[in-house]
Amino acid sequence: MRLVFAGTPETAVPSLEALLASRHEVVAVVTRPDAPTGRGRKIAAGPVAEVAVAAGIEVLKPAKAKDPDFLDRLREIAPDCCPVVAYGALLPKIALDIPVHGWVNLHFSLLPAWRGAAPVQRAILHGDDVTGAATFLIEEGLDTGPVYGVLTEPIRPADTSGDLLGRLARAGSRLLVDTMDGIESGLLAARPQPAEGVSHAAKLTPEDARVDWRTPAMHVDRLVRACTPAPGAWTMFRDDRVKLGPVRLAAGGPALSPGELRAAKHEVLVGTATHPVALGEVQPQGKRRMPAADWIRGVNLIGKDAVH
Structure with a gap:
């Protein structure tokens, strides 16, 4: 044809x-x-x-x-x-x-x-x-x-x-x-779609891609993966936007409030509505992508610093 x-x-x-x-x-x-x-x-x-x-x-x-x-x-x-x-x-x-x-x-x-x-x-x-x-x-x-x-x-x-x-x-x-x-x-004919099971997939906007740490860890994980590479998941730390790569579920980690940051030996944990997640790569505003452990060493955590 x-x-x-x-x-x-x-x-x-x-x-x-x-x-x-x-x-x-x-x-x-x-x-x-x-x-x-x-x-x-x-x-x-x-x-x-x-x-x-x-x-x-x-x-x-x-x-x-x-x-x-x-x-x-x-x-x-x-x-x-x-x-x-x-x-x-x-x-x-x-x-x-x-x-x-x-x-x-x-x-x-x-x-x-x-x-x-x-x-x-x-x-x-x-x-x-x-x-x-x-x-x-x-x-x-x-x-x-x-x-x-x-x-x-x-x-x-x-x-x-x-x-x-x-x-x-x-x-x-x-x-x-x-x-x-x-x-x-001529051997292939189109068949009407069934009336049941219809769902709609609206475009995800940058605002949709902001992580709400008050949701369960599983939802945070899905949101970040769904928004990678576009529109790109993000959160706020102090007054700066930080882009987020995929996270890892950290069931059994310490009890943290939603958004609370905790620097462990080789990882950075963030609290959610359930158990923490471990951050993967992050990209602070105006900087290159880097492992979360490298980023956290340069920001000098104070008390219960949090992302939001």
Whole structure:
């Protein structure tokens, strides 16, 4: 089939590469416009655009998917299908109607669970044991379209959202190619999502990523892992923001009040509503990431100093 691939971040790269290696013809890529990135906030193309340029594929970067020039070019290309992975913009019906077989999205959850922008983060935060990926036909509702195929993936106890998303991106790329194969052959039909089991995965904001030490240790652990690498978990120490890497549950540690800091021999403990957690890497404001034990040696703890 003639394909136009839509995607923007690193998460979408394995799928684009898998489609390029498949029997299908990727004739163009649709991606978000170049945007500021990195510490210097320099304007740069996204990872998908870079792969497409290296492969000699036409790259379309509409500000909005309803732009007339973009829609006209898409009609000229006349794709059979448009596979989508983390494109990052809404697709209007006028665009959805152009490819013969529609737009088929690879979504990183077992639909209808965790419809929305942050399915992997929400699955970790919720404490799910298993997640997965699904390919489905995009319609105007939010991730409501009929499903072509699914795969499952266990959530490991130490998984961050970055870890889990990386595995799903790689496994999902194979599912997306299989879906394109099945659509082309006519042997694969999409099935409506069940009405039961619907949940929504709103994007986690930086404010959501602030740790509340009055919650149980297990929740603190899940929140930090869900927010790693983005938007990045954090807390306040004195008057400075401190970014947090994944923590370790320290059941059996000393009794500490929520947020209370305790410097042990080789670790730094923080009290929660239940038992303490041991901090991993931290990044004080304006400084590099470092082991928590190195950080605590430089701050001169006073009495019952606490994070909050």
